[in-house]
Amino acid sequence: MLPGQNKVGIVETNKHSLYMKGMETKKQSVLGAGAYEPKAVEQGIYSSWEKSGYFNPDNLPTEKDAKAYVVYMPLPNVTGSLHMGHALDNTFQDITVRYHRMRGRKVLWLPGTDHAGIATQYVVEKELRKQGISRFEIGREKFIEKVWEWKTEYGGRILEQLRRLGCSADWSRTRFTMDPAYAKDVQKAFIHYYERGWLYRGYRTVNWCTRCATSLSELELEYKDEETNLWHIKYSDEVTVATTRPETMLGDTAIAVNPHDERYQKLVGKKVTLPITGREIPIVADEAIDPKFGTGMVKVTPAHDVLDFEIGERHKLPMIVVIDGRGKMTKEAGAYEGMKSADARAAVVEELTKQGRIVKVEPYPHRVSVCYRCGSSIEPTPSAQWFLSMRELAKLAMDAVHSKKVAIHPERFEKPYFDWLGNIRDWTVSRQIWWGHRIPVYFCKNKADDEKSFVVAETAPKKCPHCGTCEMEQAPDVLDTWFSSALWPFAGLSESDKEKYYPGHTLITARDILNLWVARMIYSGLEFMGTAPFKNVLIHGTIMTKEGKRMSKSLGTGIDPMKYIEEYGADVARFAVVWQATGQDIRWDETAVVGGRKFTNKIWNAAKFVLGQIEEGAMFPVAAGALDAERFSPADKAVVESLSKLKKSVAHDIETFEFAKALREFYDFFWHEFCDGYLEASKAQLANITDAPRTRAILMHVLYESLVVLHPFMPFITEAIFDKLPKKTNALLLIEQWK
RNA sequence: GGGCGUUUAGCUCAGUGGUAGAGCGUCACAUUGACAUUGUGAAGGUCGCAGGUUCAAUCCCUGCAACGCCCACCA
Numbered sequence: 058m059l060p061g062q063n064k065v066g067i068v069e070t071n072k073h074s075l076y077m078k079g080m081e082t083k084k085q086s087v088l089g090a091g092a093y094e095p096k097a098v099e100q101g102i103y104s105s106w107e108k109s110g111y112f113n114p115d116n117l118p119t120e121k122d123a124k125a126y127v128v129y130m131p132l133p134n135v136t137g138s139l140h141m142g143h144a145l146d147n148t149f150q151d152i153t154v155r156y157h158r159m160r161g162r163k164v165l166w167l168p169g170t171d172h173a174g175i176a177t178q179y180v181v182e183k184e185l186r187k188q189g190i191s192r193f194e195i196g197r198e199k200f201i202e203k204v205w206e207w208k209t210e211y212g213g214r215i216l217e218q219l220r221r222l223g224c225s226a227d228w229s230r231t232r233f234t235m236d237p238a239y240a241k242d243v244q245k246a247f248i249h250y251y252e253r254g255w256l257y258r259g260y261r262t263v264n265w266c267t268r269c270a271t272s273l274s275e276l277e278l279e280y281k282d283e284e285t286n287l288w289h290i291k292y293s294d295e296v297t298v299a300t301t302r303p304e305t306m307l308g309d310t311a312i313a314v315n316p317h318d319e320r321y322q323k324l325v326g327k328k329v330t331l332p333i334t335g336r337e338i339p340i341v342a343d344e345a346i347d348p349k350f351g352t353g354m355v356k357v358t359p360a361h362d363v364l365d366f367e368i369g370e371r372h373k374l375p376m377i378v379v380i381d382g383r384g385k386m387t388k389e390a391g392a393y394e395g396m397k398s399a400d401a402r403a404a405v406v407e408e409l410t411k412q413g414r415i416v417k418v419e420p421y422p423h424r425v426s427v428c429y430r431c432g433s434s435i436e437p438t439p440s441a442q443w444f445l446s447m448r449e450l451a452k453l454a455m456d457a458v459h460s461k462k463v464a465i466h467p468e469r470f471e472k473p474y475f476d477w478l479g480n481i482r483d484w485t486v487s488r489q490i491w492w493g494h495r496i497p498v499y500f501c502k503n504k505a506d507d508e509k510s511f512v513v514a515e516t517a518p519k520k521c522p523h524c525g526t527c528e529m530e531q532a533p534d535v536l537d538t539w540f541s542s543a544l545w546p547f548a549g550l551s552e553s554d555k556e557k558y559y560p561g562h563t564l565i566t567a568r569d570i571l572n573l574w575v576a577r578m579i580y581s582g583l584e585f586m587g588t589a590p591f592k593n594v595l596i597h598g599t600i601m602t603k604e605g606k607r608m609s610k611s612l613g614t615g616i617d618p619m620k621y622i623e624e625y626g627a628d629v630a631r632f633a634v635v636w637q638a639t640g641q642d643i644r645w646d647e648t649a650v651v652g653g654r655k656f657t658n659k660i661w662n663a664a665k666f667v668l669g670q671i672e673e674g675a676m677f678p679v680a681a682g683a684l685d686a687e688r689f690s691p692a693d694k695a696v697v698e699s700l701s702k703l704k705k706s707v708a709h710d711i712e713t714f715e716f717a718k719a720l721r722e723f724y725d726f727f728w729h730e731f732c733d734g735y736l737e738a739s740k741a742q743l744a745n746i747t748d749a750p751r752t753r754a755i756l757m758h759v760l761y762e763s764l765v766v767l768h769p770f771m772p773f774i775t776e777a778i779f780d781k782l783p784k785k786t787n788a789l790l791l792i793e794q795w796k
Numbered sequence: 797g798g799g800c801g802u803u804u805a806g807c808u809c810a811g812u813g814g815u816a817g818a819g820c821g822u823c824a825c826a827u828u829g830a831c832a833u834u835g836u837g838a839a840g841g842u843c844g845c846a847g848g849u850u851c852a853a854u855c856c857c858u859g860c861a862a863c864g865c866c867c868a869c870c871a
Contacts, residue, residue, distance in 0.1 A: 086830075287871085300871060313871095350870040357871095364869035469800065476799085476867065568866085603808075605864065636819075639810065641801075642864080646808040648820035651833085655819095658833045666830030721810075721818075736830075 086669035087781045093661035095626025099773045103220060106776075111792050112227045114163040114558070118792065126162035127561035128154055129546045129590065130226060131570070132234065133219075134173035135212035136180050141600040141608055141645065142567055143215070144222060144618035145638055148631045149565045149597060149716055151224050155769035156711045158225070159795035165558045168219070168226035169549050170212055172235045174493035174538040175269055175277075175430045181207050181492075197491050197533075204492050208233075218619060223627045223772045225791070232549040234541045235494065242548035243494045243541045244515055246585065251513045255446040256486070258508065262359060262366035262376075263442055263485050264426065267384035268433035271489040272442050274537060275482070276573045278426040278435060289352060289417035290409055296329045296340070297416060299351030301423055302361075303409065304402040306331065307390045308379035309338055311357040313368055316342035318353050332414055333405070334391065341372045360439050376439055384436055398436065441508065443487040443496065443534065451478040454580040457589045463579055465594045466714055467640070470571060477572040486537045493535030502527040543577035546590035559586055563593040563714075571596065595714050598642040600634075605644055621650055628771035629653035632720070635770060639717040656724060657774050660767075663732050664778045667756045670743060675753070677782040678761045683754045690748065692738035693755055699730050700759055707766050708795070720770050727763055735759070765795050 110116040114125065128150050133143060150166060158164040181204045182192055192200045216231065232239055250256035263272045291297045296312055309331055314321040325342045345368060346355050359369030360376040369376060379390040386393040386401045393401045409415050426435040455478050457463045458471055465471050487496060501510035501523035510523040511532070521527045541548070547559050560582065564575060575594055582590035602608055608615045621630040632653030637643045684697070703726045710719035739756055742748040761782070768775040768790050779790035 088830095092831085092833080298871080302871080345869070347870045355871050362869080362871075364871075367869075472799075473866065480868090599865090601864090637809075641809085644808065646820080648808070652819050655831095655833045658831065662831035662834090664830085669830070717810085725818085732831085733835080737835090740829090 086665040086667075087783075088661065088665040088668055088778065093657055093774060093777070095628060095657070095773060096623075098777050099221075099223075099626055102773050102776050102780075103223065106225065106789065106791055107228070109789055109791065111158070111789070112166070112225050113229050114165045114227065117158065117163055119161055119163050123161055123163045125165065125558055126154070126157040127165045127167065127558045128563060128565070129549065129561050130166060130168045131564070131566045131574070132169050132171035132542055132545060133215045134176055135170045135208050135215075135233070136173055136176050137215050139215055139218035139222070139618055140610075140615060141618055141634070143219070144630060145597060145600055145634045145643075146565055146567065147219055147222055147224050148634050149595070149638070149714075151222070151631075151772070152635070152711060152716055152769040153563060153565070153714075154225055155772060155791070156708075156795070158791070159765065159768065159793060161794060165230070166224070166226040167230055167232070167549055167558070167561075168216060168224075168228060169232035169234065169545065170216065171538060171542050172208075172233065172493065174488060174490055174535060175266075175271065175428075176538075177204060177208070178490050178492040179269065179431055192491070200491055221619070221622050221627060223631065225772070230549075230554070234538075234545070234548075238551065239541070239544075239548045240494055242544055243536065244497045246540075246544055246548075246581070247497055247536070248513055248515065249585070250445055255449065257444055257446070258441060258511075259444050260439060260441045260508075261444075262361065262363055262437050262439045264363070264435050265382060265438035265440070266428035266431065266433055267382065267436050268431050269428060269490060270382050272440060272485050272487065273428060273435070274485050274539075276539075277429045277537075279429045279432075280424040281427050283423050283425045285421050285423045287351065287419045287421040288406065288409075288415055289419075290332070290356075291414045291416050292332060293329050295324060296354060297352045298354045298356045300356055301421060302358075302402065303405045304386075304393070304398055305358040305361045305379065306356055306405065307334060307386075307393065307401075308358045308360050308377040309336075309356045310359060310369065310374040310377060311338050311372060312340045313343045313346050313355045313357050313372075314340065314353060315346040315348045316344065318346075318348040320348075321354065332412060333408060339372075339374075341368070341374075343368050343371060361437050363437050366437070366439070378439060380436055380438065382436075382438055382440070384434075440489075442485050443498075444483040445486050445540075446483050447481045450580040450584065451481045453583040454478055454576050457579050457583060463589045463592060463594060466596065470568060470594075470596045473568075474571055474576060478576060484537075486540050487534040488537055489533070490535055493538065494541055496532050496534050496536060498532040498534075499529035500532060502530050539573055539577060542574055543581045544585070546578055546582055547586050555586075559590070560588050561591040563595055564591045565595045565597065567599055568596045569599075593714075597638060598640060600637075600643045600645055603644050603646060608645070616645060625650065625654050626657070626773060628657055628773050632656060632771060635716050635720050637717070656728070657771070659728055659732060660763075660771075660774055661778070663727070663736060664760055666736060667760045668781065670739075670753055670756055671783070672753065675757065675783060677757060677784045679754050679758045684758060685751050685754070688751055690738075690742060692735055692742070693751065696730060696735040696759060697755060699726055700762055704762060704766055704795075711769065716770075723763075723767055723770070727767075731759055731763070764790060765793055768793075 130150065131146060154164050154166045185192065264275065264278060266273055285301050287299050287301055288303050289297055289299045290303065298312065312329055324340045327340050328337045329340060331338050345364060357365045357368050357374065359366045359374050360378045361380060377389050379387055380398050381387050384398050386396045386398065388394050393404060396404065427433060428435060455475060458465060458474060465474060497513060497515055499512045499514065499517045501521050503524040504510035512518050512522060512529060517529050517531065521529050546561055547555055550558055566575065578590050582588060600608060602614050606614050618630050621633065629650060633649040636649045636652060637646060703722060706722055707719045739752050742752040764775045764779050776790045
């Protein structure tokens with residue numbers, strides 16, 4: 058029973074009221090006299106849903122041949138807490154999931170969390186640092202223990218928040234990407250790729266975060282604008298290069314020019330002396346050089362620039378490492394050893410200036426790459442890493458979308474998808490952090506220097522095939538977090554579920570992880586399961602501040618959806634989000650929350666009115682025959698027809714992912730046609746003895762159908778009202794069938 | 797350098813080849829009435845700018861501008 062509710066309350070007689078005539082003995086609405094109070098009922102309703110077991114498709118009272126409808130939840134990071142993006146994303150998912158459950162499908166919404174390697178390690182390291190502990194002091198094993206502790210304590214928070222939002226995911230199947238069964242699939246995938254010859258080890262210049270001390274893939278980089286200089290440095294009378302990074306010249310092993318650049322063709326094959334170090338380096342010709350930029354001559358530092366590394370490979374240039382993995386100058390940097398690279402830059406410029414070699418300094422706006430997790434600058438650094446060849450996998454992913462086996466909505470997002478896959482480079486999948494899936498690779502201890510003395514296997518071989526004596530040692534690297542999340546649609550399922558609940562139907566997410574995650578799930582599904590993991594990808598808008606700025610916790614521009622849930626209830630938060638989510642990016646507007654609040658009030662009061670009119674013994678839903686269409690008044694006819702049109706339209710909208718449109722249509726119907734129009738008209742009809750029974754039936758009919766149609770959007774208030782309807786069974790609106 | 801998106805009422809946004817719409821806000825009136833978290837009504841828009849197609853353009857085409865986002869191995 059709701060607070061403020063009064064089961065025995067009697068409606069006061071009202072002599073001035075026409076429609077109340079003859080109804081003095083009617084009971085007050087079972088919804089009581091008070092306003093709707095979401096805070097008082099939402100948690101209770103949610104737990105009755107959970108207790109019912111109907112979030113689990115295996116418990117649904119579906120027809121034998123009911124088709125499965127599966128949605129894989131985009132994995133929130135264990136470090137995360139609910140933000141507006143999650144609220145939008147998960148409300149959309151919940152709408153589709155609740156809708157299809159009501160349409161009789163066997164619905165599974167699979168939830169889980171991602172171990173989020175770098176992000177989580179970063180958070181826990183920060184926690185430890187507060188206690189004055191560095192991860193190196195306590196060592197790998199102990200550190201990982203700490204992360205697990207942290208995960209146990211905080212990792213479930215976001216899932217709790219999703220419950221508060223009303224998400225009807227099957228929590229009994231919740232997976233964490235480092236659960237043993239999941240880890241098994243990750244290992245298998247690694248070994249599978251290795252056996253196919255697509256996964257290989259290489260020593261290359263890769264993107265390296267100097268703070269996290271690990272490699273990163275290109276999708277894990279972010280960019281920051283920086284004002285720097287383009288220094289023109291004269292190496293000799295004939296050779297002047299332009300660079301933004303003078304300190305790396307200490308590691309130069311060539312000068313490159315475009316082969317068609319007539320100015321410099323005669324220099325190709327000659328040598329030049331590198332200032333400061335005095336080393337002689339060759340001048341080579343390479344197509345990658347743009348003759349129009351700078352002087353048309355480029356210093357080549359294969360160890361500290363990804364493009365230069367490739368030039369180096371083509372011309373078999375040596376690599377000289379002058380900056381280490383922590384961003385400090387190495388022994389190779391001579392006098393600059395031990396300096397931070399930024400300081401070395403200043404020192405090198407100073408020295409070159411002294412030597413009169415700086416011939417020009419131009420201010421140069423530049424974009425530098427930074428780590429997407431910690432924001433530290435990226436230092437390209439050579440290291441031994443594992444790479445996944447993307448040629449075949451990218452083809453699988455492209456074909457799936459070209460053939461429309463996977464449809465991306467809106468279609469324009471196909472372009473960035475194809476652009477990325479079409480120009481893809483091999484994926485650096487190894488990371489030098491501790492928190493994550495350790496790669497299933499074992500090295501021979503006795504031939505530690507031999508890059509080829511390893512075995513790829515699920516467990517350490519009993520006997521080392523390389524030396525025959527050692528116990529092999531597992532490689533220290535872990536996998537890129539996205540390597541494991543790419544497997545989510547099947548690795549998140551038990552073996553028997555893989556048969557029943559793969560593939561899914563629609564993946565709903567924001568555009569920022571289209572390639573990082575969605576593309577990788579598509580080819581992983583195709584490679585390992587033989588089918589794409591879903592038929593549709595829905596990319597929704599991004600929620601920004603009202604000023605059009607990105608919502609970000611660190612900038613203090615974020616708005617916490619929990620605030621609205623706590624203050625006005627989940628339905629209002631969901632309403633506000635969906636109301637605004639028309640497809641474009643959203644500039645968050647508080648007035649949508651106001652609208653939602655007013656709307657819940659409207660629904661509650663309309664229901665109160667209808668329930669106050671029904672007679673003893675009346676039952677929901679109304680039998681079709683009771684509607685007596687023959688005798689419909691124009692108002693009756695209008696509302697019944699509108700409702701039936703609305704129902705079709707909302708169903709269509711949900712199936713085509715037009716959630717905002719659906720909600721607005723419902724809003725217009727319910728508020729204006731039903732409340733402003735029919736409810737008012739009904740008052741006169743109820744006062745007339747011949748019209749009253751039919752009118753009551755229509756009121757009941759419209760209320761019932763409205764609850765059904767609105768439930769996917771605003772599940773709590775609709776369930777709260779449904780609960781009070783006199784009806785034959787005690788079933789939940791959650792599984793009421795939308796017919 | 798390339799691509800994409802947006803530009804409509806005071807604010808946030810829908811929308812359509814033929815009198816321009818919503819939410820919120822504003823103003824007036826209504827108050828024992830399911831609901832004042834309300835009702836009725838009103839004010840408020842050369843639909844970014846310039847061309848073009850058309851009988852007709854806010855909508856289609858071209859160009860421009862502003863804002864935003866993404867991609868790129870021009871150092």
